[in-house]
Amino acid sequence: MSVHVASLGIGRFGKRPEGLVDLAAEAAGAALEGIGRRPVDLLVAGTMLGHGVHGREPFLPRLAARLSLEAASGLRAESTSATGAMAFQLAVDALETGRFERALVVAAEKMTDRSTAEVTGELASALHPSEAAHGATMPALAAIVTQRYLERHDLPVSAIDAVSVHARARAAHNPNAMFRTPVTAAEVAASRPVATPLRLLHCSPIADGAVAVVVERGTGPATVLGMGQGFETMRIVDRSDLTTFAATRVAAQRAYEAARLTRKELGVVELHDAFASFPLIHLEDIGVCGPGGAAEWFAKGWVAPDGRLPVNPSGGLIGRGHPIAATGLCGIAEVAAQLRGEAGARTLPKRPKVGLAHAVGGLASHNFVTILGAAGP
Amino acid sequence: MTTETPLVLSQCDACHSRFLPSDTPCPKCGSTRISAFPVPAHGRSIAATELSTPAPGWTAPHRLALVEVADGVRVLAIVDGELPAAGAAVEVRLAGPVYRTCAAERGASERGEGESPRARRRGPSFEPPR
Numbered sequence: 152m153s154v155h156v157a158s159l160g161i162g163r164f165g166k167r168p169e170g171l172v173d174l175a176a177e178a179a180g181a182a183l184e185g186i187g188r189r190p191v192d193l194l195v196a197g198t199m200l201g202h203g204v205h206g207r208e209p210f211l212p213r214l215a216a217r218l219s220l221e222a223a224s225g226l227r228a229e230s231t232s233a234t235g236a237m238a239f240q241l242a243v244d245a246l247e248t249g250r251f252e253r254a255l256v257v258a259a260e261k262m263t264d265r266s267t268a269e270v271t272g273e274l275a276s277a278l279h280p281s282e283a284a285h286g287a288t289m290p291a292l293a294a295i296v297t298q299r300y301l302e303r304h305d306l307p308v309s310a311i312d313a314v315s316v317h318a319r320a321r322a323a324h325n326p327n328a329m330f331r332t333p334v335t336a337a338e339v340a341a342s343r344p345v346a347t348p349l350r351l352l353h354c355s356p357i358a359d360g361a362v363a364v365v366v367e368r369g370t371g372p373a374t375v376l377g378m379g380q381g382f383e384t385m386r387i388v389d390r391s392d393l394t395t396f397a398a399t400r401v402a403a404q405r406a407y408e409a410a411r412l413t414r415k416e417l418g419v420v421e422l423h424d425a426f427a428s429f430p431l432i433h434l435e436d437i438g439v440c441g442p443g444g445a446a447e448w449f450a451k452g453w454v455a456p457d458g459r460l461p462v463n464p465s466g467g468l469i470g471r472g473h474p475i476a477a478t479g480l481c482g483i484a485e486v487a488a489q490l491r492g493e494a495g496a497r498t499l500p501k502r503p504k505v506g507l508a509h510a511v512g513g514l515a516s517h518n519f520v521t522i523l524g525a526a527g528p
Numbered sequence: 529m530t531t532e533t534p535l536v537l538s539q540c541d542a543c544h545s546r547f548l549p550s551d552t553p554c555p556k557c558g559s560t561r562i563s564a565f566p567v568p569a570h571g572r573s574i575a576a577t578e579l580s581t582p583a584p585g586w587t588a589p590h591r592l593a594l595v596e597v598a599d600g601v602r603v604l605a606i607v608d609g610e611l612p613a614a615g616a617a618v619e620v621r622l623a624g625p626v627y628r629t630c631a632a633e634r635g636a637s638e639r640g641e642g643e644s645p646r647a648r649r650r651g652p653s654f655e656p657p658r
Binding site for chain 2: 268271272281288290291344346384391
């Protein structure tokens with residue numbers, strides 16, 4: 152049975168005055184408008200932190216009530232920053248059982264109502280407790296990965312500066328992005344250190360945001376062709392190789408196999424650039440180039456909208472902002488937007504037929520790959 | 529550190545992997561049949577970072593290093609003093625629930641003194657060939 156993305160509701164990311172449920176309802180409303188308010192019989196909702204005004208939000212029932220979806224069934228997904236991708240894959244799996252006709256998938260995060268230190272501490276809960284006990288944070292472990300990657304491939308830090316420059320250049324064309332102004336490599340290199348060698352402009356920013364999509368049985372330009380996920384040990388001390396993410400390689404292999412296609416058929420990809428070094432690793436892990444080859448793709452502009460393979464035309468996490476749970480669904484929605492010709496000012500010069508969205512949970516301990524495209528004959 | 533207390537690794541009785549910490553099942557095969565395996569308390573820093581925004585409860589700058597203490601056995605450790613360069617010899621100790629590391633007082637000569645820092649870093653590969 153085929154399932155396709157029928158409608159999109161991509162909210163504006165950034166510092167927003169609204170609360171979690173309001174943000175989610177706004178994105179959901181846009182997605183439901185897109186299908187002419189036809190009935191939805193499944194709601195899949197995802198949030199990680201679940202910040203409400205009075206503590207943890209009972210997100211699923213509150214959202215269902217807000218959207219008058221009490222007659223639908225509901226599922227709640229959570230896998231840290233891959234939550235949105237997990238929610239999407241859950242909805243597709245549920246539709247494929249034949250029990251449901253049409254699902255609304257919503258992923259949202261409220262972050263800017265807490266201090267950076269508080270949010271950093273909460274996000275460290277996505278790390279292994281023994282490593283968090285050392286005062287490790289997500290940027291700290293990402294910095295260690297970055298050092299290993301750069302050193303193994305004999306690359307200068309400027310190789311990742313180029314990734315941030317690309318992200319911000321693309322985000323300037325995305326009205327939903329948190330950052331609408333481009334940055335230069337010199338500005339990236341001069342931004343304040345966060346966890347050496349990572350600097351502020353190498354890191355995706357804390358943001359509020361929500362994304363919704365409607366998936367239904369049938370086919371269209373954004374039919375689900377293949378999905379996969381993979382796990383890797385949470386403790387980075389147990390990983391023999393920090394320059395590749397096994398969870399991505401497994402997820403991508405499963406998705407390519409299910410879709411019966413190869414990376415050569417991809418026309419657009421959205422990669423999880425939580426930190427500027429990550430898209431280099433991801434591009435290699437999804438098989439676009441060999442180990443150490445990805446820096447050249449960014450340096451030579453092969454990832455540009457008119458390049459060999461457009462990467463993150465939305466601006467990615469670094470440009471859009473990173474409202475944790477919403478991010479994984481945003482990547483999928485952005486790929487669908489390109490395939491459906493609904494990407495507005497960020498529309499690629501050549502409409503892609505197949506796209507891949509990638510999401511990372513934790514420090515790449517639970518990753519997801521989703522391939523969308525026009526259904527085959 | 530003037531006196532050296534060995535680090536006690538775990539060795540899996542089933543698959544013979546060595547690992548830390550000692551209170552977990554074998555990360556390779558899941559076996560809970562584990563024996564103690566002491567090693568000298570020094571190693572090489574694989575990578576190290578200085579955090580400007582540490583987690584709540586920690587003060588900036590907070591420094592962390594990933595240290596290889598035996599073949600294939602690594603610990604995350606809090607750095608006392610300067611950040612070690614990649615490949616630098618360090619000492620490691622267990623302090624309550626955390627590992628701490630500092631520059632080794634001796635042993636620089638065993639680890640390629642006289643080579644350029646780059647060449648020393650290149651030294652033995654930390655990652656298996658792919």
